[in-house]
Amino acid sequence: MLSTGAAIASIAVMAIVTFLTRVLPFLLFDRGESPPKLVLYLGRVLPPAIIAMLVVYCLRGVSFAAPGGWVPQLLCVAVVAALHLWKHNNLLSIFGGTILYMVLVQAVFA
């Protein structure tokens, strides 16, 4: 575990960087001229690519050495996606998948 000071420093960096991503458009483009086309293009195509990247990043611990290393993760991702396509309710999808995952790792593949 980090020391208290180091944890505060980490949180401060998260806060500052998060604010920067929010304030940057206002600093750069709040004078009336429209942003360069390249920026608008990246703004459109990057978000889905980054979210896909983060989903894979979350699953980086998956290992095919034993069923417990991949069944809970991949099954629950499929369940979340299916629930969301079916009911389109954020809470149901997130909590349904998470509770199933907790049951799987604590009771089934423990």
Add this chain to the structure above:
Amino acid sequence: MDRKALAAAFPVTVPVLMGYLAIGIAFGLMLQEIGYNFIWAFFMSLTIYAGSGQYLGVTLLSAAAGLGTVAVMTLLINFRHLVYGLSMLEKFRGMGWRKLYMIFSLTDETYALLSSAQAPVGVDPKSFYFAIALLDQSYWILGSVVGGVAGAVIPFSTEGVDFAMTALFVVIAVDQWKTYKKHLPALLGCAVTVVFLIVLGSFFGQDQMLLVSLGVIVLLLLLLRDRLEEKEGEAC
């Protein structure tokens, strides 16, 4: 604070109230599980105020990641905010000191409400927007503190609750998949990350390879610009 604006904003924010309480509670639980109590949850939600960013923050704190990694990962996950800001330039003009808070509090959900909600007749739109932003953050802080306290007192194991982060990203990805007409960026992001992070990451270290993945994704998207923009033109 303008009470009329608060009263008008509250019903609009009820869906966010439900969502933020739930996701905030999961955040507080995860943070408690890695050894940081509700006081940490409170200050993170007060100063950072980003759902997916704070979920990632739990991972970064528990991995004792270096400040450079923390900065880059936070930048990546919040990159989409740049787009939100671009479409709020007009709306926030002339809000004076409140503009700074509006920019600070521009989360996905607040952005969604601000894009669609109309101030009722007789309510100052700028106070109305400010009230929406303020209410949303108060729900978020409340949820994360409740989660932190609950994590410390509930008797059953919360092992596996961190899957909520994966689930949140999957939900966002499904929503994007349905919204966007072209799926190449998402497929590209997935394929590049599998190759670089999973395959090469086991040799070179995953933190570095995540940055390489992002670089390759941006490069490929720039190379494919003609094709992707053309496709979009056809769809319109």
